[in-house]
Amino acid sequence: MSTVLDPTTTAAAPSGRALPPSPRPRRLPRASTISVNGLLVVGCAYMVLPLLWLVFASTKNLEDLYSTSAMAFGEISLFENIGAVFAEGNGVFGLWMLNSILYAGVGAVLGALISVAAGYAFDKFSFPGKEKWYSFVLLGVLVPNTATVLPLYLLASNIGMTNNIWSVLIPALTNPFGVYLARVYSQAYVPGEVLEAARVDGAGPIRSFFSLGLPMIMPGFVTIALFQFVGIWNNFMLPLVMLSNEKLFPVSLGIFSWSSQAYAFPHFYPMVITGSMLSILPLLVAFIMLQRFWKSGLTAGSVK
Known part of the structure; x- marks a missing residue:
């Protein structure tokens, strides 16, 4: 009777020692892996290449912008273009940067606090109509910000609040998406037993929120504040409609005003490019400084 040998078993050597198993053939990467990695590479290039072009173009004058390669440095230095940007209009670019820091900084902190308090509540x-009011908040998430610019302008013009800081700052304090995120973070971070113990000890709702709820939900607060900061910093339509005084412009609207003049005065093109590069630096600083809180906030509730 013949014996059928299993090919997966290890054959014995003549000397009695087992032979090492034969190496398995390498499998080619699956098509799904290749497609996913390809999409990631394309997405990374889509985000990184414009920033690289911005860095290279910031070292060029008007002639170099059209005569040199896109990914090549210009003949003049970056610091010369930066000096020209801050010297234009008696240093108005520095004022625009300060205005953007004011709008985005104050709006991010106060807006995140309002969102966290609303989501916590x-x-x-428990109050009458809780789920119905929350449904209205979720509907607000679906409405784009540009659709609310004209109604906000009409409301502000009726009470005489256009062309001032408050016309840009007050609308930035409301963020339905931040309220939604805050409720999710509150469910993940703040246990009800802790609040019940605080009530037994005599703490009221406001004290419980600021002493217990807000410290526990701090990663979520920082995450919402970062989203608020980026959204207000990049906001363009609302300042465009509300403001007419150049000294109140944020940096996005100020760069747009330079860009609109570049057709008649081409020397504005290098300043527009250099100013655009300088305008993203505060966003990079904010993300680097708050990266630890942001990562922990994004992973909230992933591990139970």
Whole structure:
């Protein structure tokens, strides 16, 4: 009777020692892996290449912008273009940067605090019509910000609040998406037992929120504040409609005003490019400084 040998078993050597198993053939990467990695490479290039072009173009004058390669440095230095940007209009670019820091900084902190308080209330409190009001908040998430610019302008013009800081700052304090995120973070970070123990000890709702709820939800607060900061910093339509005084412009609107003049005065093109590069530096600083809180906020609730 013949014996059928299993090909996966290890054959014995003549000396009695086992032979090492034969190496398995390498499998080619699956098509799904290649497609996913290809999409990631394309997405990375889509985000990184414009920034690289911005860095290279910031070292060029008007002639070099059209006569040199896109990914090549110009003949003049970056610091010369930066000096020209801050010297234009008696240093108005520095004022625009300060205005953007004011709008985005104050709006991010106060707006995130309002969103966290609202999300905390929707999660921990019970009141009539709670779910209906929360449904209106979710509907607000679906409405684009540009669709609310004209109604906000009409409301502000009726009460005489156009062309001032408050016309840009007050609308930035409301963020339906931040309220939604805050409720999710409150459910993940703030246990109800802790608040119940605080009530037994005599702490009221406001003290419980600021002493217990807000410190526990701090990663979510920082995450919402970062989203608010980026959204307000890049906001363009609302300042364009509300403001007419150049000294109140944020940096996005100020660069647009230079760009609109570049057709008649081409020397504005290098300043527009250099100013655009300088305008993203505060965003990079904010993300680097708050990266630890941002990462922990994004992973909230992933591990139970």
